[in-house]
Amino acid sequence: MTTPDIAARRALGACAALMVGALTLTACGGSAKASDDSKGGKDSPKTSTAKIAISAKDGSTGASINATGVKVSDGRLTDVKMTVAGSGQTVPGAISADGHAWKPKEQLERGTKYRISATAKDAEGRTAAANSIFTTVTSANSFIGTYTPDDGTTVGVGMPVSFTFDKSITDKKAVQSHITVNTTSGQQVVGHWFGDRRLDFRPQEYWKAGSKVTMNIDLDGVQGAQGVYGVQKKTVSFTAGRSQVSTVDVHTQTMTVVRDGRTVKTVPISAGSPQHTTYNGQMVISEKFVQTRMNGSTVGFGGEYDIPDVPHAMRLTSSGTFIHGNYWYNRGNPPFGREGTSHGCVGLADVQGAQGATSAKWFYDNSLVGDVVIVKNSPDTTVAPDNGLNGWNMPWSAWTAGSAV
Numbered sequence: 001m002t003t004p005d006i007a008a009r010r011a012l013g014a015c016a017a018l019m020v021g022a023l024t025l026t027a028c029g030g031s032a033k034a035s036d037d038s039k040g041g042k043d044s045p046k047t048s049t050a051k052i053a054i055s056a057k058d059g060s061t062g063a064s065i066n067a068t069g070v071k072v073s074d075g076r077l078t079d080v081k082m083t084v085a086g087s088g089q090t091v092p093g094a095i096s097a098d099g100h101a102w103k104p105k106e107q108l109e110r111g112t113k114y115r116i117s118a119t120a121k122d123a124e125g126r127t128a129a130a131n132s133i134f135t136t137v138t139s140a141n142s143f144i145g146t147y148t149p150d151d152g153t154t155v156g157v158g159m160p161v162s163f164t165f166d167k168s169i170t171d172k173k174a175v176q177s178h179i180t181v182n183t184t185s186g187q188q189v190v191g192h193w194f195g196d197r198r199l200d201f202r203p204q205e206y207w208k209a210g211s212k213v214t215m216n217i218d219l220d221g222v223q224g225a226q227g228v229y230g231v232q233k234k235t236v237s238f239t240a241g242r243s244q245v246s247t248v249d250v251h252t253q254t255m256t257v258v259r260d261g262r263t264v265k266t267v268p269i270s271a272g273s274p275q276h277t278t279y280n281g282q283m284v285i286s287e288k289f290v291q292t293r294m295n296g297s298t299v300g301f302g303g304e305y306d307i308p309d310v311p312h313a314m315r316l317t318s319s320g321t322f323i324h325g326n327y328w329y330n331r332g333n334p335p336f337g338r339e340g341t342s343h344g345c346v347g348l349a350d351v352q353g354a355q356g357a358t359s360a361k362w363f364y365d366n367s368l369v370g371d372v373v374i375v376k377n378s379p380d381t382t383v384a385p386d387n388g389l390n391g392w393n394m395p396w397s398a399w400t401a402g403s404a405v
Helices: 004-029 033-036 172-177 360-366 396-401
Strands: 051-054 068-072 076-084 091-096 102-104 113-119 127-135 143-149 161-166 179-183 189-194 199-205 212-218 223-225 229-230 233-240 244-251 255-257 262-268 281-284 288-294 306-315 322-326 347-348 373-376
Touching: 051 127, 068 076, 068 113, 076 091, 076 102, 143 212, 143 373, 172 179, 172 189, 172 199, 172 223, 179 189, 179 199, 189 396, 262 347, 306 360, 322 360, 347 360, 347 396
Parallel strands: 244 373, 322 347
Antiparallel strands: 051 068, 068 102, 076 113, 091 102, 113 127, 143 161, 161 199, 179 212, 189 199, 212 233, 223 229, 244 255, 255 262, 281 373, 288 306, 306 322
């Protein structure tokens, strides 16, 4: 049975405990008035409503080299600083006119650590801040496609769009579906894979003269193989110029140049010799050199020739077939147009130094990368579609069968 004295001491102890608890609550949680203010009282510090989003999360790896940037909602950006984390080098960038976004002026480097610090203000002038340190996707975990033709160029009507990837692509459908090629002529354009690293696009017939072709490359973040992602995002446009198709007849050793359906010139040529014949087929000019070195040892001919200054050279195949000027033609032989004497190239009369009013100079000056040179009546085989930019030698049904989409 509890005595009155003991009961009183227990009650006093309980009250003391309650008071301590109340004091502790006040010290940690603030006064009741402050709590009320936090719910709208006039003396409470309000948080900025501006919400900053840095696309590359803090501590992340594999960030985009194209799409990394800063955005803000319910406010305007006031300052963004981006630096290379190791060196402190500033990365130039610009805030958009409306103050809602910031992005670097140049594409970021792969496999590099960066730091972004951003501040913004809401409509009432209250400041918000955000920071992120991240690393962009490495070269080992990304792929890039080298493409032709270049943006803004004018090319011949035979010029395909050609991508060569720096890594093998296993998900061809994903990659091809993120590259679209369209033309103002309305021609259907289809892609074709040559192996796992090359993807070409072309219409069934040559591009319509004067048409504009646009390719949208949207590969940034697209997985091309296990753990390997694309990093490219851009739009590239080029124009198909006038139509020029030149036909080399090995039987007659002549070349007829047809522009926009009209024959503009017929010139004598020297095709491959009986021992070193010239490919038949439709070949596209892929490169032009006023002068270049041609060394037989680089294309399997040992030391049979090494000419340091071949004039007016235009590449037709990746294996080494050119149409070019020839100044060393054996003067004891019949003149150009009588017999083939080359190692498989198509020769045109020229002079050393690439000067003078020669057939080779005329053809060089009047040719575009992308023009078509057709060789016929040669005893050789037809050039392989992937030997150079020569997919026109593949039937349309076979071409479309090589598409992944």
